[in-house]
Amino acid sequence: MADGKTYEEAVKNIHVITCEWIETAMELGREIPASKGRLIYA
Numbered sequence: 001m002a003d004g005k006t007y008e009e010a011v012k013n014i015h016v017i018t019c020e021w022i023e024t025a026m027e028l029g030r031e032i033p034a035s036k037g038r039l040i041y042a
Contacts, residue, residue: 002017004010025032 002013004013
């Protein structure tokens with residue numbers, strides 16, 4: 001989950017959080033799920 005004062009800031013924060021999650025999962029040796037494409041809703 002991410003938020004921001006503007007839509008653009010929220011999207012930027014989503015990118016940061018996603019990258020941090022992937023980095024942490026890799027460090028822990030966890031499986032990274034394959035992308036399923038775009039969300040139908042947001």
